[in-house]
Amino acid sequence: MHTVFQVELKDGTVLHCILCKEDGNKKELSIAGSDRIQTIIESSKQRFDDLHEDLETRLLADKHLEALCYRDCASMYTSKSRIKRLLDKMRASKICSKTSASVRINNLRLQATLPFMR
Numbered sequence: 809m810h811t812v813f814q815v816e817l818k819d820g821t822v823l824h825c826i827l828c829k830e831d832g833n834k835k836e837l838s839i840a841g842s843d844r845i846q847t848i849i850e851s852s853k854q855r856f857d858d859l860h861e862d863l864e865t866r867l868l869a870d871k872h873l874e875a876l877c878y879r880d881c882a883s884m885y886t887s888k889s890r891i892k893r894l895l896d897k898m899r900a901s902k903i904c905s906k907t908s909a910s911v912r913i914n915n916l917r918l919q920a921t922l923p924f925m926r
């Protein structure tokens with residue numbers, strides 16, 4: 809089965825970047841395959857955010873999982889130098905806790921979805 813991980817808003821399903829949660833109106837979203845998702849999961853763990861919890865569950869359920877994100881977001885998110893800078897900043901301000909680094913946005917509901925229409 810072929811599913812794409814996306815974010816659903818209350819007023820209907822909109823395709824969003826899984827990283828910045830912006831919709832795909834501004835520029836074209838690219839599809840991350842399972843290898844890329846795995847990299848995003850690893851980066852999420854290093855960043856102490858909770859994105860990997862959802863992604864990992866979904867990837868276990870569907871090893872052909874695909875997710876939508878902007879190419880720029882994915883490369884920034886998984887950049888080793890950016891992660892290092894983020895961790896240095898966290899250490900400096902002593903807010904290295906899961907909660908404070910959380911990227912979860914309350915009004916967005918993360919959901920496994922519908923077959924993706926190409």
Ligand SMILES: [Zn+2]
Binds near residue numbers: 825827828829830878
């Ligand atoms: Zn994004």
